[in-house]
Amino acid sequence: MSEYVLPPPPQASVSVLGRPERYAVRRIYCVGQNYAEHSREMGSDPQKVPPFFFAKPADAVFEPALQGAMPFPGMTDNLHHEVEWVVALGQPLYQATPAACAAAVWGHTVGLDLTRRDLQAAAKAGGKPWDMSKGFDHSAVLAPLQPLEGPLPTAGAIALSVNGEARQQGDLSDLIWPVPELLARLSQYVALQPGDLVFTGTPAGVGPLRPGDVVLASIDGLPPLRLELARV
Numbered sequence: 747m748s749e750y751v752l753p754p755p756p757q758a759s760v761s762v763l764g765r766p767e768r769y770a771v772r773r774i775y776c777v778g779q780n781y782a783e784h785s786r787e788m789g790s791d792p793q794k795v796p797p798f799f800f801a802k803p804a805d806a807v808f809e810p811a812l813q814g815a816m817p818f819p820g821m822t823d824n825l826h827h828e829v830e831w832v833v834a835l836g837q838p839l840y841q842a843t844p845a846a847c848a849a850a851v852w853g854h855t856v857g858l859d860l861t862r863r864d865l866q867a868a869a870k871a872g873g874k875p876w877d878m879s880k881g882f883d884h885s886a887v888l889a890p891l892q893p894l895e896g897p898l899p900t901a902g903a904i905a906l907s908v909n910g911e912a913r914q915q916g917d918l919s920d921l922i923w924p925v926p927e928l929l930a931r932l933s934q935y936v937a938l939q940p941g942d943l944v945f946t947g948t949p950a951g952v953g954p955l956r957p958g959d960v961v962l963a964s965i966d967g968l969p970p971l972r973l974e975l976a977r978v
């Protein structure tokens with residue numbers, strides 16, 4: 747048995763609905779601008795934007811149901827909410843077909859791709875990486891995973907409110923790149939494995955969060971995600 751010079755870090759993981767076992771997280775991938783209205787609100791032309799991907803560290807996972815109020819992130823004056831449908835893989839995928847990708851989804855849930863919009867805007871303007879605007883601690887907020895029973899949904903309302911005020915609204919049928927095609931494209935770039943989570947993009951209406959805000963995110967057929975941001 748090999749030994750480590752320091753104790754190995756804990757395995758990142760997510761709760762699973764109705765099961766005591768947890769889902770071990772290997773990698774977290776996200777797609778940019780996968781709903782036309784959001785693409786337009788970010789100043790892009792959805793016709794001309796192929797899917798592009800970025801990543802968050804596995805241990806950026808934050809589960810409000812277990813961890814309580816989230817510490818408000820530093821280094822931003824414009825923390826944004828992005829409600830997203832998140833799929834969890836159960837099989838390896840490399841240069842896979844859309845049908846194989848659809849069959850590899852093990853579970854799904856509601857997530858928030860928290861974004862330091864000010865740092866992202868500066869990164870875009872300077873041609874710099876997005877990591878510090880997207881991949882910071884607690885930036886991947888998740889409800890418990892629901893094991894997928896039956897085929898992947900192709901429609902369903904997705905919405906987010908802040909302090910009871912509606913902010914984001916869309917439908918999974920509005921995805922520019924549906925999940926099978928999205929995963930097929932991602933699997934061209936990297937070998938995907940069980941334990942990989944994929945955030946599938948956010949509908950229009952992204953906006954700022956402040957300390958003390960309560961966020962409610964929902965997708966038809968899945969338990970809602972409630973996030974409270976701690977008061978500083």
Ligand code: MN
Binds near residue numbers: 776777828830945948
């Ligand atoms: Mn996003």
